[in-house]
Structures are given as C-alpha cells and as structure tokens.
Amino acid sequence: MSLGLGLNMAKTKVSGVSFDADAQAFIDAASITDATQKDAINTLVIALKDGGVWVKSLALYPMVGGTAAKHKFNLKDPRDLNAAFRLTFFGGWTHGANGALPNGTTAYADTFLVPSVDIADANDGHLSYYSRTDNIGSYMDIGCSGLSSSFDLSCKFTGNIGVVAINMADSNTFAYSGTTNAFFIASQNNVNDVRRMFKNGVLLNNSSVAQNVNPDNSIAVGARNSGAARSFFSARECAFASAGLGFTDAEMLSFYNAVQAFNTSLSRQV
Amino acid sequence: MIIVYKLTEIQKDIIINKRFDSDQYFNPIQDIDNNWIISKEEVDQSLAIWGWVKNLPAIEWKPKPEFL
Numbered sequence: 457m458s459l460g461l462g463l464n465m466a467k468t469k470v471s472g473v474s475f476d477a478d479a480q481a482f483i484d485a486a487s488i489t490d491a492t493q494k495d496a497i498n499t500l501v502i503a504l505k506d507g508g509v510w511v512k513s514l515a516l517y518p519m520v521g522g523t524a525a526k527h528k529f530n531l532k533d534p535r536d537l538n539a540a541f542r543l544t545f546f547g548g549w550t551h552g553a554n555g556a557l558p559n560g561t562t563a564y565a566d567t568f569l570v571p572s573v574d575i576a577d578a579n580d581g582h583l584s585y586y587s588r589t590d591n592i593g594s595y596m597d598i599g600c601s602g603l604s605s606s607f608d609l610s611c612k613f614t615g616n617i618g619v620v621a622i623n624m625a626d627s628n629t630f631a632y633s634g635t636t637n638a639f640f641i642a643s644q645n646n647v648n649d650v651r652r653m654f655k656n657g658v659l660l661n662n663s664s665v666a667q668n669v670n671p672d673n674s675i676a677v678g679a680r681n682s683g684a685a686r687s688f689f690s691a692r693e694c695a696f697a698s699a700g701l702g703f704t705d706a707e708m709l710s711f712y713n714a715v716q717a718f719n720t721s722l723s724r725q726v
Numbered sequence: 727m728i729i730v731y732k733l734t735e736i737q738k739d740i741i742i743n744k745r746f747d748s749d750q751y752f753n754p755i756q757d758i759d760n761n762w763i764i765s766k767e768e769v770d771q772s773l774a775i776w777g778w779v780k781n782l783p784a785i786e787w788k789p790k791p792e793f794l
Contacts, residue, residue: 524749546743547753548767561730561787562753562765594792613794627794686753687792 485534486526496721507710513700515541519555538568560691564679571670578623582643586696590637596680596688602671611636620653637726645702657712730763731782738762746772758788
C-alpha cells in the first residue's frame with residue numbers, strides 16, 4: 457500500500473535498507489544483528505511469499521542466530537508466546553551458526569502447534585526438516601502422535617526406511633537408503649489418502665494410505681511427541697523446520713529453492 | 727559409547743522441566759534399566775546454580791528399545 461508520500465507500508469526502512477515488515481519483525485524479536493543473516497531472512501520471507509509457501513505455513517523455524525534464544529522464534533509469528541508456536545527447547549541441544557543439533561538421547565523442542573486444534577482439515581498438512589547430518593538411526597526428526605494417528609517425518613529410519621505420516625493410523629514407511637543431509641518435506645495437499653515425501657524439491661515417495669484424524673498432541677522438533685512422552689530422539693542437525701498446510705508440487709519446489717538459497721547465504725547449505 | 731549422567735528420583739524431581747540456561751530446560755529420561763539420566767550437553771551447558779549436576783555419576787547410555 458502506498459500513501460502517495462513515497463512510503464511503502466509493506467516495508468520498513470532501516471538504515472537506508474528496506475526490509476519486508478514480517479522479516480523485520482522476526483529480526484527484531486530474535487535480536488539478529490549480523491548483516492548477512494538479516495539479508496538472508498529478508499530474502500527468505502520474500503521468496504516464501506512469492507512461492508505461495510508463506511500463507512500455507514503456520515510455523516517456520518529458520519534456526520538462525522546461533523543460540524537457543526534466537527533459534528526459538530517462529531518466522532511466521534515472532535512473538536515470544538506458546539500461542540505463536542515459539543519453540544521451547546528441552547534436553548541436550550547444541551546451538552551454533554549451522555543450526556540446532558539434537559543429541560539423539562534427550563533433546564526435543566515443543567512447537568505448541570497441535571494438529572487437531574491448529575490444522576482444520578486432516579487431509580491437509582505438511583512438515584519439513586532441513587538436515588545437515590547424514591546418518592541412520594531410530595530418529596523421528598519432527599512430529600507427534602495421538603488419537604491413534606501420526607503426523608511425523610523421518611529422513612531415514614533404522615532399517616533404511618523413510619517415514620512420512622500426515623494424520624495416518626500408522627506411519628507410512630517406504631524403502632530408502634539414500635543420504636539424509638537434505639531438505640525433506642512431507643505433505644498432503646487435500647488429496648484424500650495420499651501422502652508425499654519430497655527431498656530437495658524432488659518427489660521421493662508418493663503413497664496412498666488410509667486417512668485418519670489429526671493428532672491431539674503438539675508437534676515436536678527433534679522427536680515424536682506422544683503426549684505422555686517423547687520418543688525417537690533425532691541426532692540430525694536442523695537448519696530449518698516447519699509445519700502447516702500441504703503444498704502443490706510447484707509450491708514444494710519454491711519452498712526448497714527458498715530454503716536452500718537461505719542456507720547458502722549463511723554458508724551452511726548441504 | 728555415549729555417556730549420560732545418572733540421577734536419583736529426588737534429583738530428577740528437582741530438575742525436571744526446570745531451565746538449565748536462559749532458554750533451555752532439563753529433560754531427564756529413563757534408560758533401559760529405568761535409571762533417570764540427563765545428557766552431557768545438559769550438564770555442560772547448565773548454569774552455575776546447577777553446579778551439582780556436574781558431579782553426577784557418568785554411565786553408558788543404554789536406550790529403551792523403540793519400535794514404529
């Protein structure tokens with residue numbers, strides 16, 4: 457919107473540089489002062505909006521800034537509140553310039569995003585995890601379960617299987633022996649019973665599994681949250697994670713391109 | 727071999743869901759022998775007020791089996 461005074465209400469003028477207002481809000485909340493990080497965040501937000509990803513995402517965690525205090529913020533809503541899906545870190549995380557590394561034993565982060573409450577349609581959802589680690593283990597990188605349903609993603613699980621579940625009675629597993637240092641997106645886009653896993657913007661698996669309800673526990677980053685306990689603690693360094701509604705194929709590719717460009721700007725791409 | 731640090735039941739009750747630094751919380755869990763443990767990262771990063779956790783006995787991490 458323009459006021460006719462040369463002012464653009466969608467941007468904030470800071471030291472002669474105009475940033476997207478949402479990017480600036482995150483930068484301010486997370487106290488990001490590094491110029492490279494600020495530029496990368498701004499470019500990321502613009503790309504996510506242009507690609508149709510922003511409007512469909514409820515929580516976007518860029519893991520930028522190097523500390524738990526900065527990594528906790530949700531790019532989509534950077535208020536320091538559970539209601540804003542701000543992360544709370546539990547257990548043994550190691551935070552640094554490359555992201556947040558869970559220890560595979562006790563570490564997880566609560567998003568406070570509950571699929572049964574925050575995502576209206578059980579046929580519509582996504583999870584993503586940018587892993588900088590290539591390994592295998594009984595790791596659930598992001599997700600939850602409840603009401604006999606799972607909503608989770610594992611880049612690769614023990615036994616060389618990929619795991620993707622978007623409101624399913626059982627986690628959908630498929631044979632996968634490839635690398636795990638990549639950007640994985642699990643998505644269902646209002647096509648009944650079809651769950652898809654993408655790796656670096658390319659379809660990895662497309663499966664038809666019976667529809668179930670949204671789980672009633674909050675999504676965890678770095679583990680599966682089953683309410684009474686967390687399980688399958690991951691040991692994969694996270695350089696981005698997200699949750700929200702499902703994507704089209706074009707949006708999936710836009711999402712990958714935006715996040716990959718973001719991490720490349722920060723010299724931590726895989 | 728992964729090293730973790732063993733807690734008594736009382737110690738677990740003291741630290742569970744408490745901040746160990748400005749923005750992170752302890753998460754004690756049980757191993758295969760039902761010992762309560764916390765990780766090396768939690769011990770190493772904990773603030774001075776939690777100095778006693780640095781004197782916890784170190785044991786080998788033996789996880790409970792988990793299945794999908």
